[in-house]
Amino acid sequence: MKRAFITGITGQDGSYLAEFLLNKDYEVHGLIRRASTFNTDRIDHLYTDFHDPKARMYLHYGDLSVSGQLTDLLHDIKPDEIYHLGAQSHVRVSFDMPEYTGDITGLGTLRLLEAIRKTDIKTRFYQASSSEMFGSAPPPQNENTAFEPQSPYAAAKVFAYHMVKNYRNAYNIFACNGILFNHESPRRGETFVTRKITRAATRIKLGLQDKLYLGNLDAKRDWGFAGDFVEAMWLMLQQDEPNDYVIATGETHSVREFVEKVFQKIGLDYEKCVEIDPKYFRPTEVDILLGDPTRAKKELGWEPKVGFDELIDMMIEADMELARKEKMLLDAGYKNVNNRT
Numbered sequence: 001m002k003r004a005f006i007t008g009i010t011g012q013d014g015s016y017l018a019e020f021l022l023n024k025d026y027e028v029h030g031l032i033r034r035a036s037t038f039n040t041d042r043i044d045h046l047y048t049d050f051h052d053p054k055a056r057m058y059l060h061y062g063d064l065s066v067s068g069q070l071t072d073l074l075h076d077i078k079p080d081e082i083y084h085l086g087a088q089s090h091v092r093v094s095f096d097m098p099e100y101t102g103d104i105t106g107l108g109t110l111r112l113l114e115a116i117r118k119t120d121i122k123t124r125f126y127q128a129s130s131s132e133m134f135g136s137a138p139p140p141q142n143e144n145t146a147f148e149p150q151s152p153y154a155a156a157k158v159f160a161y162h163m164v165k166n167y168r169n170a171y172n173i174f175a176c177n178g179i180l181f182n183h184e185s186p187r188r189g190e191t192f193v194t195r196k197i198t199r200a201a202t203r204i205k206l207g208l209q210d211k212l213y214l215g216n217l218d219a220k221r222d223w224g225f226a227g228d229f230v231e232a233m234w235l236m237l238q239q240d241e242p243n244d245y246v247i248a249t250g251e252t253h254s255v256r257e258f259v260e261k262v263f264q265k266i267g268l269d270y271e272k273c274v275e276i277d278p279k280y281f282r283p284t285e286v287d288i289l290l291g292d293p294t295r296a297k298k299e300l301g302w303e304p305k306v307g308f309d310e311l312i313d314m315m316i317e318a319d320m321e322l323a324r325k326e327k328m329l330l331d332a333g334y335k336n337v338n339n340r341t
């Protein structure tokens with residue numbers, strides 16, 4: 001039985017990846033942060049109490065800021081594969097918390113690579129690199145496109161990307177950068193734009209809110225489905241040689257197109273509901289991301305399965321169900337606590 005260690009297992013991608021690896025009969029170990037409220041919603045359906053002999057998923061408290069503990073965990077678990085997904089992953093927030101983002105998103109990767117080097121375990125390492133690193137580089141972007149990062153988040157990811165290449169060359173560690181373009185799902189964090197839109201549109205439809213406040217509607221993104229993208233992570237670590245790969249759909253759409261489509265699908269006019277709030281503008285924006293996944297297709301045999309429309313339908317359906325439950329609770333007299341923007 002192969003053993004995997006996932007940082008960021010409680011996040012969108014971590015939950016899909018844990019599901020994927022458990023289905024492939026892996027023993028899965030995940031790093032989780034101690035919080036005063038539960039932060040394991042996305043993986044609760046996968047959890048079996050560790051006293052049960054059938055348990056195959058184990059969770060370990062820790063933090064990407066603490067190197068000694070990461071080293072101890074790798075020494076104890078000795079994973080065959082490490083998927084490093086943990087990060088402060090919100091671009092807008094990285095302008096508010098640049099130092100923290102550099103520490104966790106940038107140095108966090110170096111801490112793990114150092115833990116591999118010091119423990120000398122035989123393992124394979126996946127780094128969650130990002131299309132955000134391309135920043136203002138003109139599209140289409142592929143593995144040879146020069147990075148022009150436009151945010152503290154992107155700069156931290158560029159640092160991590162280069163550390164992965166350096167440790168691969170200097171210490172012969174099997175380490176890959178997956179340069180993933182935006183990928184979404186019903187499990188997407190509610191402050192990323194796609195989920196913010198599907199959540200608000202469904203709530204507006206059921207009379208739970210009136211307006212949706214957004215920032216720049218002209219930005220364009222190459223949006224895929226997270227469930228498809230985690231398979232590419234795994235495929236990278238099954239190759240004979242480590243390499244870096246762009247993972248994308250090869251299609252781009254504007255935020256305006258996304259919002260218009262969502263509202264149209266549920267029978268609402270977005271222009272009557274959406275207002276622009278400059279609070280959501282970024283000091284420097286990435287105008288257009290459009291990936292060229294030719295290498296992944298050729299070498300990994302990877303292709304996205306879920307298209308743009310299907311992704312939107314999937315997100316609307318899940319959020320409509322959530323809004324219905326919320327409405328039921330409200331009608332039963334519970335207080336509305338679910339109105340985050």
Ligand code: NAP
Binds near residue numbers: 009035062179
């Ligand atoms: P996400 O939903 O925001 O999940 C981030 C994960 O990192 C969560 O499990 C979070 O734990 C954990 N984390 C944050 N700070 C940590 C710390 N100090 N110590 C330990 N764990 C910490 O992100 P995602 O969308 O799944 O993305 C996964 C990775 O891929 C991230 O590195 C992201 O930057 C990168 N990426 C994402 C996309 C995309 O479109 N989704 C595209 C390219 C690259 P809590 O649950 O406790 O907060």
Ligand code: GDD
Binds near residue numbers: 191192255
């Ligand atoms: N979040 C957010 N909220 N974004 C908005 C809003 C809003 O109200 N209004 C417009 N946008 C625009 C942003 O300015 C950006 O151009 C675009 O919508 C997408 O924003 P996000 O959904 O926050 O994603 P992102 O592209 O900045 O970053 C995501 O993708 C990266 C890969 O390219 C994150 O998942 C990163 O972690 C990931 O690396």
